[in-house]
Amino acid sequence: MVTLQSVEQKLLLLALLFVMGGSIVANLFAWDVKWQIPLIYAVLYVLLSIAIEIRDRQAPASSTHYRTSDEFFLSFVRLVRTAERHVYTSYVRNTAPPSFQSPAAQEYFRAAADWTRRNPGASFHRIIGVPAQEPGGSAMRLWLREHYEEMHGLANYHARVVTTHSGVDAVNMAIIDDTAVLLLLTADGSFMSGHSLETAEAVNSFRDYYRSWWASAEPLEDYARRTGLMDPR
Known part of the structure; x- marks a missing residue:
């Protein structure tokens, strides 16, 4: 069953792969640092989203x-x-x-x-x-x-x-x-x-x-x- 959460997880994974690839390309071609800043923010966003998901899954003892x-x-x-x-x-x-x-x-x-x-x-x-x-x-x-x-x-x-x-x-x-x-x-x-x-x-x-x-x-x-x-x- 496809859910909004599962779609979001797949998009986050793709975004993380894209960011990793973009970082490698930026270093190979010695892009100016100002072009790498958006990639850094994208990585932070992905990490924050994953951290929030982990926290939400850790339900307190009832x-x-x-x-x-x-x-x-x-x-x-x-x-x-x-x-x-x-x-x-x-x-x-x-x-x-x-x-x-x-x-x-x-x-x-x-x-x-x-x-x-x-x-x-x-x-x-x-x-x-x-x-x-x-x-x-x-x-x-x-x-x-x-x-x-x-x-x-x-x-x-x-x-x-x-x-x-x-x-x-x-x-x-x-x-x-x-x-x-x-x-x-x-x-x-x-x-x-x-x-x-x-x-x-x-x-x-x-x-x-x-x-x-x-x-x-x-x-x-x-x-x-x-x-x-x-x-x-």
């Missing part, structure tokens, strides 16, 4: 696998600091965030709060799961109480709550602008696998899924009032 939870958290921190408009995240697990004790995990939550404060014109969304069963439910509510106090008053921070009845953690995610989707798989409080997808199709698909999940969740403020989350202990 996915990344994280071998440890720290790799995942540090990648989130790096990406969220570049976000300009919105960040969507979820934390739907049977263990509360303090179960991740590493400095990278602590930086993960700190970076989210810092970004929200530094970007009042942007928005940060988080879906939080509260297990119906114990001991996970009490531990999560304790953390959620502290989290509510920390983030209360930030108009661009939006949190919703879902009550979970499964012994298996959800596939948690973070969606950064239109740039990337990060997926985190855990079980029994332990890291299993982390991945990032950096294609427009992946971002759009997971964002649509997230919005459906968000629509079915309860606003944190409503949950706090209904359950007496902030009542004196």
Whole structure:
């Protein structure tokens, strides 16, 4: 099948051969240097065209696998600091965030709060799961109480709550602008696998899924009032 790209490649090859031949002839007949200048520019054009073609063919990796939870958290921190408009995240697990004790995990939550404060014109969304069963439910509510106090008053921070009845953690995610989707798989409080997808199709698909999940969740403020989350202990 003949394509515009294949025709262009053939023309570039012919042009390169022509330029090489012209350079040889120019030297044999001792042409004045001013006649060789167009040939030099032609060579530069051909080389630039080839370099651009090679660069375009070297597509960046569209996915990344994280071998440890720290790799995942540090990648989130790096990406969220570049976000300009919105960040969507979820934390739907049977263990509360303090179960991740590493400095990278602590930086993960700190970076989210810092970004929200530094970007009042942007928005940060988080879906939080509260297990119906114990001991996970009490531990999560304790953390959620502290989290509510920390983030209360930030108009661009939006949190919703879902009550979970499964012994298996959800596939948690973070969606950064239109740039990337990060997926985190855990079980029994332990890291299993982390991945990032950096294609427009992946971002759009997971964002649509997230919005459906968000629509079915309860606003944190409503949950706090209904359950007496902030009542004196």
